[in-house]
Amino acid sequence: MPRDFLKGVRDQYDVVVIGSGLGGLTAANLLGRAGHRVLLLEQHYKLGGLATWFRRPGGHIFDISLHGFPVGMIKSCRRYWNRQIADQIVPLERIRFDNPMFSLTTTYDRVDFTRLLVERFGVAPETVQEFFDTARGMNFYGDQQQTVGQLFERFFPGRQDIVRLLMEPIVYANGSTLEDPALTYGIVFSNFMSRGVYIFQGGTDQLMQLMHEELRRNGVDVRIRCDVEQILVDNGRVSGVRLWGQTIGTRAVVSNANLRSTIFHLLDTRHFDPEFLEQAGEVRLNTSSTQVYLALKPGEQIDEATGDLLFSSTAEAFRTDLLLSPQITSRTFSFYYPRTRPQARPRHAIVSSTNARYEDWKGLSPEAYRAAKRALIEDTLDALEKYVPRCREKIEWVEAATPITFEHYTKHLGGASFGTKFEGLAVSRALPTQVQGLYHAGSVGIIMSGWLGAINYGVIVANDVDSWLMPPATPRMTSPLVSEN
Numbered sequence: 001m002p003r004d005f006l007k008g009v010r011d012q013y014d015v016v017v018i019g020s021g022l023g024g025l026t027a028a029n030l031l032g033r034a035g036h037r038v039l040l041l042e043q044h045y046k047l048g049g050l051a052t053w054f055r056r057p058g059g060h061i062f063d064i065s066l067h068g069f070p071v072g073m074i075k076s077c078r079r080y081w082n083r084q085i086a087d088q089i090v091p092l093e094r095i096r097f098d099n100p101m102f103s104l105t106t107t108y109d110r111v112d113f114t115r116l117l118v119e120r121f122g123v124a125p126e127t128v129q130e131f132f133d134t135a136r137g138m139n140f141y142g143d144q145q146q147t148v149g150q151l152f153e154r155f156f157p158g159r160q161d162i163v164r165l166l167m168e169p170i171v172y173a174n175g176s177t178l179e180d181p182a183l184t185y186g187i188v189f190s191n192f193m194s195r196g197v198y199i200f201q202g203g204t205d206q207l208m209q210l211m212h213e214e215l216r217r218n219g220v221d222v223r224i225r226c227d228v229e230q231i232l233v234d235n236g237r238v239s240g241v242r243l244w245g246q247t248i249g250t251r252a253v254v255s256n257a258n259l260r261s262t263i264f265h266l267l268d269t270r271h272f273d274p275e276f277l278e279q280a281g282e283v284r285l286n287t288s289s290t291q292v293y294l295a296l297k298p299g300e301q302i303d304e305a306t307g308d309l310l311f312s313s314t315a316e317a318f319r320t321d322l323l324l325s326p327q328i329t330s331r332t333f334s335f336y337y338p339r340t341r342p343q344a345r346p347r348h349a350i351v352s353s354t355n356a357r358y359e360d361w362k363g364l365s366p367e368a369y370r371a372a373k374r375a376l377i378e379d380t381l382d383a384l385e386k387y388v389p390r391c392r393e394k395i396e397w398v399e400a401a402t403p404i405t406f407e408h409y410t411k412h413l414g415g416a417s418f419g420t421k422f423e424g425l426a427v428s429r430a431l432p433t434q435v436q437g438l439y440h441a442g443s444v445g446i447i448m449s450g451w452l453g454a455i456n457y458g459v460i461v462a463n464d465v466d467s468w469l470m471p472p473a474t475p476r477m478t479s480p481l482v483s484e485n
């Protein structure tokens with residue numbers, strides 16, 4: 001008999017939030033703070049979605065997606081969470097690139113990138129400035145036709161090395177490609193360039209603990225191991241959700257689950273217009289990832305000069321298809337020093353991340369899957385040797401995650417790391433026009449994903465839900481501008 005994870009739950013809420021990714025958590029927090037009765041249902045036994053962590057024997061804690069986000073997180077966390085969370089956001093100082101075209105270390109901000117582009121890559125200062133201004137000036141309402149590749153060709157024709165410098169971290173950060181709309185690149189790149197790359201000091205485990213406490217203070221009823229099976233609709237309006245054989249009434253639902261699962265699995269498709277379903281059916285999923293988690297033995301150290309974040313590649317040229325190939329040539333290493341978790345036992349850890357295709361992992365026999373994971377670990381150790389000499393001797397724990405792992409823990413179709421491609425945003429925003437009271441706040445494309453994008457999308461949607469629940473004379477919440485992301 002399973003434990004009753006719904007013990008004491010009410011019959012009726014104002015809002016049910018499905019999923020505790022950063023978008024769902026933030027929407028729930030703001031709606032609770034605004035006085036609505038909010039129920040947050042998470043299918044996993046932990047909060048956070050992709051913003052999560054896991055613990056292994058020996059005091060090792062691994063973060064899944066704590067590698068870097070833009071400075072805008074400080075403002076968003078201060079406004080929509082609390083000061084304590086905002087105050088623990090700190091900059092990463094050493095971002096490294098190492099590939100056959102160049103090796104360099106940077107603070108990854110506009111000042112340092114201008115210096116590098118001018119002094120090292122020989123670009124005219126005016127061109128660099130114009131490029132930055134163009135990227136900074138892009139917004140959601142601008143030209144959506146120009147691609148990232150065309151933008152680079154306009155400013156740096158034929159310069160594959162510069163494309164690599166400008167693009168590699170962003171591809172890693174959100175799975176975007178040279179074929180995606182340039183504005184999506186411009187917004188994300190400019191956000192990073194404003195002040196560099198930041199992380200949360202204390203680790204994802206502490207962040208989730210602080211967020212959970214804040215949710216409780218705001219009266220949000222938080223339940224884990226609650227896999228929502230169905231969103232119920234009555235007369236074109238949301239009326240409830242079903243799980244564990246129980247129906248819970250609600251006036252609104254915010255789904256933080258994958259957009260395609262929300263539409264095609266959680267609802268009966270007869271509630272949608274055929275044109276909407278066609279548009280939703282064309283939304284592409286984003287690609288997935290593999291990761292290798294490595295922990296050093298107590299007392300073993302990584303030299304701080306190794307950097308915080310290292311974009312390493314052995315490929316001669318920069319090509320999106322190479323970044324996704326199972327024959328891995330590009331890896332992003334995150335190095336975690338004891339300062340990442342000042343409150344915990346002093347430990348050094350490394351997470352190697354690579355973009356990957358679900359299809360390359362799905363359908364393998366159990367033996368082939370195990371062998372592929374083992375090969376992923378061995379190849380990663382070989383690659384790491386260059387940066388952490390004798391790493392095999394120093395390591396106490398190593399394991400790997402694949403697209404199948406991501407699918408298993410988050411229920412993202414295809415183990416998608418960043419939800420859907422950009423076209424998902426219009427479909428996500430149109431949901432309440434199809435079913436009243438139905439909203440989606442979760443990774444859709446490039447702007448609305450990543451830690452900051454997900455939080456800010458949660459804010460925008462909380463605002464919409466608040467207005468729907470009690471249409472105010474004046475807006476009650478303030479949402480961040482898309483360009484602040």
Ligand SMILES: Cc1cc2nc3c(=O)[nH]c(=O)nc-3n(C[C@H](O)[C@H](O)[C@H](O)COP(=O)(O)OP(=O)(O)OC[C@H]3O[C@@H](n4cnc5c(N)ncnc54)[C@H](O)[C@@H]3O)c2cc1C
Nearest residue numbers: 019021022023043049050065067068228257443450451454
């Ligand atoms: C390997 C990797 C590295 C990354 N690195 C970074 C980084 O360095 N910086 C950065 O900014 N971003 C990074 N990201 C992306 C970032 O983590 C995500 O974009 C963001 O956390 C997604 O938040 P979300 O709100 O979309 O929800 P998600 O994290 O996608 O969570 C959705 C939640 O919904 C739950 N759920 C789904 N279906 C149901 C259901 N039926 N019932 C109940 N619950 C359900 C899931 O269990 C999950 O908890 C990384 C992602 C990956 C995969």
